[in-house]
Amino acid sequence: MVKKGVWPRILLFLALMGPGIITANVDNDAGGIATYSICGANYGYKMLWVFVPILITLIIIQEMCSRMAVVTGKGLADLIREEFGVRIAFYAMVVLVLANIANTMANFAGIAAAGELLGIGKYFLVPVVAILIWWMVVKGTYKSVEKIFLVACLFYVAYIISGFLARPAWDEVFSNFTRPSFHLGQKDFVFMFIGLVGTTIAPWMQFYQQAAVVEKGIKIENYNYNKLDVIIGSFMVNIVAFFIVVVCAATLFKAGIRVDSAKDAALALAPFVGRYCYLLFAFGLLNASIFAASILPISTAYSVCEGMGWELGVDKRFREAPHFYFLYTFVLAIGAVIILLPRIPLIPVMYFSQVANGILLPFVLIFMVKLINNKRLMGKYTNSGFYNILIYIVIGSLISLSLIGIFV
Amino acid sequence: MFVCFSKLLNEPVMDKDRELLGKLYEIITVPTEVYPKLWAMVVVRGIFKKRYATIPWDNVRERDKKGIYLKCKKRALNFQDTIDYQDKLALRRDILDQQVIDTYNYNVIRVNDIHLLEVNQDLMLAHVDIGVKGLMRRLGLEKIVGKAQDRLVPWKFIQPLSINPVSKTIKINIPQKNFRSIPPAELSDIMMDLDPKQKIGLFKTLDLDTRIRIFGRLDFKTQREIAEEIGPKDSAEILKEIPDDEATDFLERMPRHRVDFILEKMETKEVKKLSRLLGYASDSAGGLMTTDYIAIDKNTIVEAALNIIKEAAFPVETFQYVYITGENKKFVGLTNIRRLISASPDEVISSTTFPNIPYVHLEDGVQEVAYLMEKYKCQTLPVVNEGHILQGIITIDDILSQVIAIAWRKTRRKVPRTL
Numbered sequence: 001m002v003k004k005g006v007w008p009r010i011l012l013f014l015a016l017m018g019p020g021i022i023t024a025n026v027d028n029d030a031g032g033i034a035t036y037s038i039c040g041a042n043y044g045y046k047m048l049w050v051f052v053p054i055l056i057t058l059i060i061i062q063e064m065c066s067r068m069a070v071v072t073g074k075g076l077a078d079l080i081r082e083e084f085g086v087r088i089a090f091y092a093m094v095v096l097v098l099a100n101i102a103n104t105m106a107n108f109a110g111i112a113a114a115g116e117l118l119g120i121g122k123y124f125l126v127p128v129v130a131i132l133i134w135w136m137v138v139k140g141t142y143k144s145v146e147k148i149f150l151v152a153c154l155f156y157v158a159y160i161i162s163g164f165l166a167r168p169a170w171d172e173v174f175s176n177f178t179r180p181s182f183h184l185g186q187k188d189f190v191f192m193f194i195g196l197v198g199t200t201i202a203p204w205m206q207f208y209q210q211a212a213v214v215e216k217g218i219k220i221e222n223y224n225y226n227k228l229d230v231i232i233g234s235f236m237v238n239i240v241a242f243f244i245v246v247v248c249a250a251t252l253f254k255a256g257i258r259v260d261s262a263k264d265a266a267l268a269l270a271p272f273v274g275r276y277c278y279l280l281f282a283f284g285l286l287n288a289s290i291f292a293a294s295i296l297p298i299s300t301a302y303s304v305c306e307g308m309g310w311e312l313g314v315d316k317r318f319r320e321a322p323h324f325y326f327l328y329t330f331v332l333a334i335g336a337v338i339i340l341l342p343r344i345p346l347i348p349v350m351y352f353s354q355v356a357n358g359i360l361l362p363f364v365l366i367f368m369v370k371l372i373n374n375k376r377l378m379g380k381y382t383n384s385g386f387y388n389i390l391i392y393i394v395i396g397s398l399i400s401l402s403l404i405g406i407f408v
Numbered sequence: 409m410f411v412c413f414s415k416l417l418n419e420p421v422m423d424k425d426r427e428l429l430g431k432l433y434e435i436i437t438v439p440t441e442v443y444p445k446l447w448a449m450v451v452v453r454g455i456f457k458k459r460y461a462t463i464p465w466d467n468v469r470e471r472d473k474k475g476i477y478l479k480c481k482k483r484a485l486n487f488q489d490t491i492d493y494q495d496k497l498a499l500r501r502d503i504l505d506q507q508v509i510d511t512y513n514y515n516v517i518r519v520n521d522i523h524l525l526e527v528n529q530d531l532m533l534a535h536v537d538i539g540v541k542g543l544m545r546r547l548g549l550e551k552i553v554g555k556a557q558d559r560l561v562p563w564k565f566i567q568p569l570s571i572n573p574v575s576k577t578i579k580i581n582i583p584q585k586n587f588r589s590i591p592p593a594e595l596s597d598i599m600m601d602l603d604p605k606q607k608i609g610l611f612k613t614l615d616l617d618t619r620i621r622i623f624g625r626l627d628f629k630t631q632r633e634i635a636e637e638i639g640p641k642d643s644a645e646i647l648k649e650i651p652d653d654e655a656t657d658f659l660e661r662m663p664r665h666r667v668d669f670i671l672e673k674m675e676t677k678e679v680k681k682l683s684r685l686l687g688y689a690s691d692s693a694g695g696l697m698t699t700d701y702i703a704i705d706k707n708t709i710v711e712a713a714l715n716i717i718k719e720a721a722f723p724v725e726t727f728q729y730v731y732i733t734g735e736n737k738k739f740v741g742l743t744n745i746r747r748l749i750s751a752s753p754d755e756v757i758s759s760t761t762f763p764n765i766p767y768v769h770l771e772d773g774v775q776e777v778a779y780l781m782e783k784y785k786c787q788t789l790p791v792v793n794e795g796h797i798l799q800g801i802i803t804i805d806d807i808l809s810q811v812i813a814i815a816w817r818k819t820r821r822k823v824p825r826t827l
Contacts, residue, residue: 073604074603074605086520217633
């Protein structure tokens with residue numbers, strides 16, 4: 001192979017980037033923004049250090065997914081079915097559907113909240129967005145719309161700017177960031193910690209990311225560019241999250257205002273950061289929620305049909321792929337309809353989505369480690385010994401966190 | 409009597425003295441017949457440190473509800489840490505829960521179970537189960553489905569897709585003649601439903617003839633992956649043989665340096681022609697046309713013309729039409745085989761030409777071409793340059809796909825894959 005210059009390399013990277021950055025950005029969904037705002041408002045700078053382990057974990061897990069996708073050319077659900085048999089695949093898919101319905105609901109809740117901030121009623125906004133998403137994906141125009149969402153993610157830079165405008169105490173930010181503090185005795189604190197990790201590392205992401213890399217058709221020679229994609233994406237999501245926490249900590253926490261949703265946070269922020277910042281929070285929440293709500297149902301339908309061996313794909317007609325279209329429509333519709341029910345308690349909905357994610361995550365991670373260390377599938381691209389130890393530590397801590405989250 | 413493979417999996421295996429040896433882990437066959445017999449089983453023992461042994465299927469004395477009994481003793485078996493049966497067909501590794509091709513319905517399917525037919529102690533592969541009922545049976549939820557129909561595909565129509573790790577190809581079953589009889593249009597549809605690795609594996613398995621027939625029907629992404637995998641030499645081999653318009657469709661979307669690699673491997677004449685075609689916009693007459701046609705000088709007599717047609721060896725999309733050219737290949741007229749046959753053998757061919765032949769210029773657009781074809785009800789249109797010299801022809805199928813794409817875009821719908 002001829003040695004490539006700098007420009008061809010950059011161009012190649014631009015052509016191959018996407019899956020990692022998209023997945024990471026969808027990560028900052030309604031649940032994410034809510035958790036970060038609450039974290040900043042209620043705990044100040046105290047939990048900033050958490051973003052370091054989250055960043056490392058995210059990179060490790062996403063990297064494994066991409067590597068599996070590049071080497072095997074198969075999706076995660078596909079591999080689970082083929083290597084662990086139909087029974088395990090089936091139950092994993094059942095939990096995935098439940099978890100993703102809950103996640104979709106959480107994002108429609110985000111859409112409703114953003115609508116209220118912007119003065120649009122949810123009985124109008126939620127159905128309109130749901131139908132728009134359904135139509136866009138089924139008619140195959142989604143791929144182009146995805147780019148709009150991605151560009152919209154650039155507006156998250158504004159979070160970073162408002163982070164500076166909020167004039168945080170930088171020495172305090174720095175000391176909290178570098179010196180971890182953990183209060184095991186405080187139940188709330190532990191829950192917040194679990195929430196932060198849980199919202200950033202969700203099981204559906206693994207399925208989505210792997211499918212996206214397969215779809216992109218990246219070859220092993222170019223795998224390093226893909227790794228860069230994952231790393232950049234993970235940094236983006238963590239930096240944005242970091243600054244959301246900083247903004248809320250520098251204003252709300254300092255003023256002693258406690259909040260328990262993204263909407264409250266945005267409302268409370270208005271007097272401190274001005275009207276533009278408030279609008280920014282509202283639009284950010286709306287963009288993030290719609291982005292995630294469009295990806296979740298379709299990603300669910302792809303994973304399940306792949307695992308069960310049903311015809312799939314938006315280029316098939318309804319008659320050819322009935323399971324696929326049914327599942328897609330079902331997940332989307334349930335997510336939207338439940339949010340429209342009057343007096344629906346949103347906090348338990350969010351909690352349920354966290355629990356479903358929490359149950360599924362350890363299994364998905366164990367599947368991944370078993371698959372990636374399978375010589376027949378991965379050849380010389382299995383994990384190194386050191387990497388495996390690192391991953392077992394990560395998985396061990398994530399599993400214990402999930403267990404604590406569910407049972408404590 | 410049919411036995412489900414999933415029921416045999418993990419069955420206890422006992423030796424002559426009914427001593428437990430381990431569990432059935434895998435069944436291996438050698439698919440040389442239409443309905444192959446089972447060749448051997450792999451037994452696994454141990455929980456943390458797993459050890460495996462291969463046992464020929466002849467060694468089975470009997471099977472009952474409790475398990476499988478062998479004729480030999482435990483001592484006769486050799487348990488090893490790993491065993492290699494890469495070159496054989498293994499039911500668990502290659503078939504159960506995997507994707508395979510159904511060569512009867514032209515489909516990619518996922519196998520829910522395998523049915524084995526029991527004939528005097530022998531078991532042979534009978535069909536694979538792809539229905540919801542088989543799925544539920546394996547989940548232990550059979551009752552939910554009730555009276556649903558089983559969906560079975562006879563084994564002889566099953567083409568496994570397991571990829572040989574060394575040659576990176578797919579092994580075509582020897583009795584799988586059906587596989588070769590799949591029409592190119594269906595085969596290309598099947599290919600697009602496969603995983604990237606399987607796609608390439610399958611393509612590499614095909615002979616040159618089949619490769620040529622399906623290449624132009626694949627989407628660009630698949631074409632590109634294939635071209636990169638098989639290298640410039642083999643790609644050139646295919647591009648040389650497929651119609652020019654399909655070759656240029658592919659080449660004009662490839663990166664410049666890759667195109668150069670491929671063209672390097674072709675003969676000068678071929679390269680000249682393709683590079684010229686590549687210079688035209690893809691939705692202009694020049695971009696749509698092919699240079700595979702028969703052109704004969706206007707002064708040739710009919711008998712000689714018919715001989716030229718008989719000997720034409722290159723792929724000609726429209727054999728029935730013959731283009732008549734004057735000096736310097738200037739376009740003169742058009743005739744067809746019927747007119748030539750019914751003319752007297754010593755007539756010059758220019759006298760058999762159709763009256764009023766429409767033609768287009770290189771830079772004319774798709775709409776113009778479609779309009780003329782419709783107006784004159786013709787299936788091909790000659791393309792000429794400013795000097796009225798024949799450059800190529802456009803056939804109705806090339807125009808049809810373009811027009812359909814435009815029509816679909818206008819009604820804001822995607823072109824379905826199966827048309």
